[in-house]
Amino acid sequence: MTILASSHLNKSIKQKSCLWNFDGSSTFQSEGSNSDICLVPAAVFRDPFRKDSNKLVFCEVFKYNRKPADTNLRHTYKRIMDVVSNQCLWFGMEQEYTLMGADGHPFGWPSNGFPGPQDPYYCGVGVDKAYCRDIAEVHHRACLQAGIKIWGRDAEVMPA
Numbered sequence: 001m002t003i004l005a006s007s008h009l010n011k012s013i014k015q016k017s018c019l020w021n022f023d024g025s026s027t028f029q030s031e032g033s034n035s036d037i038c039l040v041p042a043a044v045f046r047d048p049f050r051k052d053s054n055k056l057v058f059c060e061v062f063k064y065n066r067k068p069a070d071t072n073l074r075h076t077y078k079r080i081m082d083v084v085s086n087q088c089l090w091f092g093m094e095q096e097y098t099l100m101g102a103d104g105h106p107f108g109w110p111s112n113g114f115p116g117p118q119d120p121y122y123c124g125v126g127v128d129k130a131y132c133r134d135i136a137e138v139h140h141r142a143c144l145q146a147g148i149k150i151w152g153r154d155a156e157v158m159p160a
Contacts, residue, residue, distance in 0.1 A: 020059070021039065022039070023035045023036070034063070035064075036064040037061055038063075039060070039062075040060045041059055043057075044058075047146065048141075060074055099132045107132050108131040136153060
């Protein structure tokens with residue numbers, strides 16, 4: 001699970017200490033006996049929605065004992081990237097999401113079943129194959145305005 005916290009701070013966040021904490025047992029990130037979870041800022045971006053001095057703060061998640069939470073894959077990733085920092089790496093990461101309707105079904109799915117095979121939806125070409133494209137475009141532009149390095153997007157596998 002990635003934690004995104006929106007913060008209204010007037011100063012730059014550069015510290016590596018616990019800035020926020022929460023009860024991790026409610027998100028299945030800790031056991032009930034020691035449920036304090038600590039959020040440590042990892043990256044700060046301009047808030048493309050609230051603007052002005054508002055920031056979006058991406059955080060790492062640590063357990064009560066300051067060890068990375070099991071869901072904190074960024075910690076492992078950074079450790080590996082530090083080891084190979086002298087190399088020229090070229091790779092991409094993908095984030096996928098599905099937009100759901102009020103009826104609990106993904107947009108474009110029949111309300112009483114499943115759509116046909118994925119073939120016509122793969123790479124989402126055509127207005128009858130990719131729904132809510134305007135939402136995906138706003139999300140893409142918001143990432144760019146925030147300063148998040150994002151290079152592309154596509155609708156893939158299913159209509160929503």
